[in-house]
Amino acid sequence: MKKGNGNKSCNRIKKYIIRDRYLILLVAPVVIYYFVFHYIPMYGAVIAFKDFSAGQTIWGSEWAGLKWFQEFFRSVYFGRLISNTLILSSLSLVFSFPVSIIFALLLNEIRRKALKRVIQTVSYLPHFISLVVMVGMMSNFLSPSDGVVNQILKNFGMQPIDFMGESAWFRPLYIGSGIWQSFGWNSIIYMAALIAIDPNLYEAARIDGCSRWQEMLHITIPGLMPTAVMLLILALGNLMNVGFEKIILMYSPATYDVADVISTYVYRRGILSAQYSFGAAVGLFNSVINFILLLSINKISKLYTQISLW
Amino acid sequence: MIEMNVRKELKRPGSGLWDIAIEIIMIAIALLTLYPFIYIISMSISEPDAVLAQEIWLLPKGFSLGSYDLVFENKEIWISYGNTIWYTIVGTSINVVLTLAGAYALSRKEFFARNAIMMYIAVTMFFNGGLIPTFILVNSLGMYNSRWAMVIPGAVSAWNLIIARTYFQTSIPDSLPESAKLDGATDLGIFFRIVLPLSTPIIAVLIVFYAVGHWNAWFNAMLYLSDSTLHPLQLFLRKILLMNSPDLLQGMEDAFERVAYAIQLKYASIVVATLPIICIYPFVQKYFVKGVMLGAIKE
Numbered sequence: 001m002k003k004g005n006g007n008k009s010c011n012r013i014k015k016y017i018i019r020d021r022y023l024i025l026l027v028a029p030v031v032i033y034y035f036v037f038h039y040i041p042m043y044g045a046v047i048a049f050k051d052f053s054a055g056q057t058i059w060g061s062e063w064a065g066l067k068w069f070q071e072f073f074r075s076v077y078f079g080r081l082i083s084n085t086l087i088l089s090s091l092s093l094v095f096s097f098p099v100s101i102i103f104a105l106l107l108n109e110i111r112r113k114a115l116k117r118v119i120q121t122v123s124y125l126p127h128f129i130s131l132v133v134m135v136g137m138m139s140n141f142l143s144p145s146d147g148v149v150n151q152i153l154k155n156f157g158m159q160p161i162d163f164m165g166e167s168a169w170f171r172p173l174y175i176g177s178g179i180w181q182s183f184g185w186n187s188i189i190y191m192a193a194l195i196a197i198d199p200n201l202y203e204a205a206r207i208d209g210c211s212r213w214q215e216m217l218h219i220t221i222p223g224l225m226p227t228a229v230m231l232l233i234l235a236l237g238n239l240m241n242v243g244f245e246k247i248i249l250m251y252s253p254a255t256y257d258v259a260d261v262i263s264t265y266v267y268r269r270g271i272l273s274a275q276y277s278f279g280a281a282v283g284l285f286n287s288v289i290n291f292i293l294l295l296s297i298n299k300i301s302k303l304y305t306q307i308s309l310w
Numbered sequence: 311m312i313e314m315n316v317r318k319e320l321k322r323p324g325s326g327l328w329d330i331a332i333e334i335i336m337i338a339i340a341l342l343t344l345y346p347f348i349y350i351i352s353m354s355i356s357e358p359d360a361v362l363a364q365e366i367w368l369l370p371k372g373f374s375l376g377s378y379d380l381v382f383e384n385k386e387i388w389i390s391y392g393n394t395i396w397y398t399i400v401g402t403s404i405n406v407v408l409t410l411a412g413a414y415a416l417s418r419k420e421f422f423a424r425n426a427i428m429m430y431i432a433v434t435m436f437f438n439g440g441l442i443p444t445f446i447l448v449n450s451l452g453m454y455n456s457r458w459a460m461v462i463p464g465a466v467s468a469w470n471l472i473i474a475r476t477y478f479q480t481s482i483p484d485s486l487p488e489s490a491k492l493d494g495a496t497d498l499g500i501f502f503r504i505v506l507p508l509s510t511p512i513i514a515v516l517i518v519f520y521a522v523g524h525w526n527a528w529f530n531a532m533l534y535l536s537d538s539t540l541h542p543l544q545l546f547l548r549k550i551l552l553m554n555s556p557d558l559l560q561g562m563e564d565a566f567e568r569v570a571y572a573i574q575l576k577y578a579s580i581v582v583a584t585l586p587i588i589c590i591y592p593f594v595q596k597y598f599v600k601g602v603m604l605g606a607i608k609e
Contacts, residue, residue, distance in 0.1 A: 026411040030412030030431070037447070110332060119339070122340040131528070132544045132552070151364045188603070
């Protein structure tokens with residue numbers, strides 16, 4: 001009986017494979033790519049529990065248990081890395097999240113189409129500048145010897161400030177430059193949501209004598225809410241995921257006390273000092289925490305707003 | 311169109327002031343956003359004297375292309391420029407071919423493995439092995455100091471794959487492959503002869519997304535390429551802009567000139583490296599926007 005069933009489903013799959021053979025052929029490279037470059041590294045993360053060093057195979061290296069995790073939890077950097085990561089990402093979120101929404105709302109109020117288009121084009125532009133150029137621009141504009149910002153300060157009789165070298169300036173610069181680079185780009189998705197709002201709502205509001213301000217408050221903003229909540233869930237779920245690329249370009253040992261986050265620490269210890277197992281352990285800790293965070297935020301959102309990522 | 315007219319007709323008193331205020335604010339924001347770009351161009355084409363005297367705030371003072379001469383004379387920048395073009399063309403071709411093929415197969419509702427493979431890909435968006443295991447893998451595949459390290463490890467982006475799949479699902483009617491099949495076409499024939507010719511917009515979206523990514527990429531080069539003849543433009547720029555490498559000034563005797571050019575050179579190299587993107591950008595902007603909009607469609 002059982003054997004018969006197995007054969008039946010086996011035959012069915014065989015039939016499917018023959019029927020969809022060309023679709024399989026089309027999707028095969030993608031499947032292989034994900035296996036090699038995403039699933040093998042997931043398996044490779046076991047070196048976090050091993051004593052792996054260059055020249056060894058992952059398979060052949062000795063088990064080390066939780067040694068690397070313990071080393072990380074006990075290290076003096078543990079608290080600093082966690083708090084730097086969380087502070088940097090939550091401040092970025094608090095300051096940059098509303099900016100794109102406000103920008104989209106204001107853009108929506110512009111009546112002259114040509115002007116609107118020009119402003120949109122300009123606002124997306126910084127998104128296409130590479131991080132290297134962006135940080136390079138920042139460090140040259142802010143240079144204490146010949147940067148334009150310090151020129152202005154000097155003209156007002158103030159002392160030049162070494163912006164890039166002072167810890168106190170790291171967070172404002174990181175967040176401010178992030179806003180410059182992404183506010184326009186991030187507003188696109190809100191503009192899409194605005195187009196989808198039923199124009200009859202505005203007409204009805206106008207007949208009822210609503211002011212433009214009331215329209216914005218009662219029609220436009222509620223129309224944006226589902227998109228905003230969705231993006232907020234994604235952002236909250238990624239709070240522990242601060243990218244290292246921009247920070248590596250921006251920071252220096254003088255600003256490590258505020259700029260060093262988990263991912264940059266993984267890069268320095270794991271790659272630059274070639275402590276692969278330790279780096280992998282810290283990275284794994286980070287992605288597990290991040291994954292748990294994403295799941296819980298999604299669950300909470302599902303409970304209260306019925307909006308879910310999947 | 312009709313709705314727009316209705317809005318205008320119903321304009322009430324008091325709206326004028328609001329309109330003007332908003333336009334002024336938005337123009338100010340746009341100018342602020344543009345300021346760094348204008349300043350960079352001004353710095354790169356001004357007289358070295360004016361640069362040294364720190365006289366430039368917005369518009370150029372005098373006119374000199376001396377810094378560009380220096381940039382153009384430099385061999386290293388052209389090698390890295392060539393490398394970036396190679397990475398962009400080869401990388402984008404691989405990206406677009408794999409993404410289109412995979413996305414089309416995954417867009418076909420009757421494909422038996424569709425949901426399983428979508429799941430398999432989606433998992434990687436939320437969970438990954440991390441930097442170190444990926445680094446070890448790429449090295450053990452023999453890609454250290456190889457051009458392929460710049461194009462293979464990021465061959466498919468899950469996000470772009472989903473965008474392309476959404477495009478196929480929303481713009482190719484299900485009846486099209488069905489009727490083609492009745493006429494004896496294979497899935498491969500349908501993809502190449504019917505679907506691809508209808509897909510120019512999504513091909514353009516994928517090309518611009520992937521190409522900008524390759525043009526601006528630097529981190530993988532830093533990880534995997536120690537041979538500087540393989541370095542892309544961005545890594546070269548990093549050396550000039552952030553590490554104050556004096557390489558480009560070799561052979562300049564005059565100390566005064568050296569200082570002025572050391573500053574101007576940075577701005578000139580930013581212009582040279584960024585100009586291609588800025589020039590193409592206005593023409594392809596609509597594809598970027600289309601890509602974001604496709605990404606916002608949830609099944």
